[in-house]
Amino acid sequence: MTRLPATRYRLAIFDFDGTLADSLPWFRSSFDDMVARFNLTPVPAEEMEGLRGLSAREIMARLNVSKWQLPDIVSDMRKRKLAAASEISLFNDIPAMLTELQHLGIKVAIVSSDSEASVRKVLGAATTLITRFDCGAAMFGKHWKFRRVARRLSVTPSETICIGDEIRDIEAAQAAGMDSGAVAWGYALPAALQAAGPTHFFNSIEEMTQRLAAAK
Template identity: 45%
Template sequence: MARYDLIIFDFDGTLADSLTWFRTVLGDVVDKHGLPPIDDARAEALRDMPPKAIMNELGIPSWKIPFLANDVRSRAAENVDCIHLFEGIDTLIRQLSDAGVKLAVVSSNGETAVRAVLGEALCEKIDLFACGAALFGKASIFRKVIRKAGTTPDRTLSVGDEVRDIDAARETGCVAGAVNWGFATQGILDAQSPDVMFERPADIAAHSLDDARSARQAQQA
């Protein structure tokens, strides 16, 4: 029996390894938008900061965020061949869908790129897409997705890789899950005390599907 009616997934850093690709275009993005230089050490340090602290560190005014987001979305759509799903995500999505759990993807990335990276077969397993979300606007989208799915926050699990994903889950009242393989470091995620922390995709199935079969599959993955 499934523990949740709905699981809301973030995309970048949760389902897909966008960070590896983004590092290849970071220098160009920085130059285009007049940001201070970001070397490897500084980029790594930013992973240990919440979003607003990152904005302060780089001197990014709030009005510039939509322009940055649109630029990155456009670049992602043009480079979908360079963005790949994390190992185990394909199996996870199929397992959850086959168990009758509704799945949603809520992302600040564009739907074109999200669908292209997932591929047609996996997209058929996703019940709801809500893409192009504002950097700090996920909570309101979570509420809409939960209503469309016909369930309630307490029967919904949010899975993301950043502090803002945990914040959105808390604001919405759904279960806040975090993965340690994305953008934010384990340390900063732990500091937010998510309801559940996942170390690999198979752990999400083991947690969400409350039966012996899912536990066995998680151990074998």
């Protein structure tokens, strides 16, 4: 990958599942079991794709997830995800992209609802390219972790971009006073992400690298 010029961003905070890791197939294979285990409202196969156009709160309402159930569901999914980590891989070109951001002087952090152990296992050798991890985020608590990561790395919100594949990632970045980036290859449908108003929308990993490098 060609060396790119300096950028105004000093920190890029990434979501993990669906953004750096190709975990959507695993999630789809685990979905029906999760619904049955927690006695949620089943979703017919023909409606599954439609869930990708909804926000996290809308999905919870569709499945009839109560607030008191949510922590148990998240905890259960973390445990099962860790057990299946060897079956999940990074998207192609992610290690090269992370390496290029390092060359640009952009620190990279990962803020995820997943466990740090699971994230590290999937990253493998690419773990060395990550400056900071802040995992185990609450479903709607990422903005607090965004702020904490930036503060601990001595980076201002205006110099930070938060990149993810769900509407809640965009909302969390906005709540933290940071720029947001949405990727087209993850969980949420591109149209739903664009409607949420991210600062940047990336159609490919190559485009993301180039636009982060060119940001002024």
